[in-house]
Amino acid sequence: MSMVGKHRFRFSIRQSVLSCGQLGLFCRCYETMPKTKIRAVLPQRPPHICVTCGGKATGKHLHCGRCKVVVTRQALIEAAKKGRLAAHTSEAEAKRAKSRRLHFAAQKIWNPSTLPGWLSHSVYLQKIQPRLSEATIPVIRLALGVSKGYATNVRSGRRVPHPRHWQILANLVGMTSSHSA
Numbered sequence: 001m002s003m004v005g006k007h008r009f010r011f012s013i014r015q016s017v018l019s020c021g022q023l024g025l026f027c028r029c030y031e032t033m034p035k036t037k038i039r040a041v042l043p044q045r046p047p048h049i050c051v052t053c054g055g056k057a058t059g060k061h062l063h064c065g066r067c068k069v070v071v072t073r074q075a076l077i078e079a080a081k082k083g084r085l086a087a088h089t090s091e092a093e094a095k096r097a098k099s100r101r102l103h104f105a106a107q108k109i110w111n112p113s114t115l116p117g118w119l120s121h122s123v124y125l126q127k128i129q130p131r132l133s134e135a136t137i138p139v140i141r142l143a144l145g146v147s148k149g150y151a152t153n154v155r156s157g158r159r160v161p162h163p164r165h166w167q168i169l170a171n172l173v174g175m176t177s178s179h180s181a
Helices: 028-032 065-087 090-109 121-134 137-144 148-156 163-172
Strands: 008-010 017-019
Touching: 121 148, 121 163, 137 148, 137 163
Parallel strands: none
Antiparallel strands: 008 017
């Protein structure tokens, strides 16, 4: 019987002598032992299958490319229905009515003579509106006290705001009476 390891250990349980190689201890002499290669076999992942048609789905998606379009379209239609219902609740209508009353009152109180002489419709369109792209939508929204959609339309030029907002927007883009020509 050949001993692989040089070191011997005595155990009181069996009163037998075993070498470090037999015990599986790691020491210098153990490095000389032939090492067995253990090959780990990992289980294969189940294939990604579309839950609708059974076709091949990619990544972590539940649906294949064809079914994804149909399922997404249906989800968007359902979300739009919920959004339209939520937009017409009594709370939403009351909020819109309050906002319209405030804006209408502000327009009624506004005095056109407070508008600087250099600030006209053409100055707004030619000098102020093109420079609004430098301002962010939240900044425009807060400055004017309007909705996100209206601020987006003002910034893009799809809407021309009420003249009472022109002075605020001129200040926002850094225009003063010295810029008028």
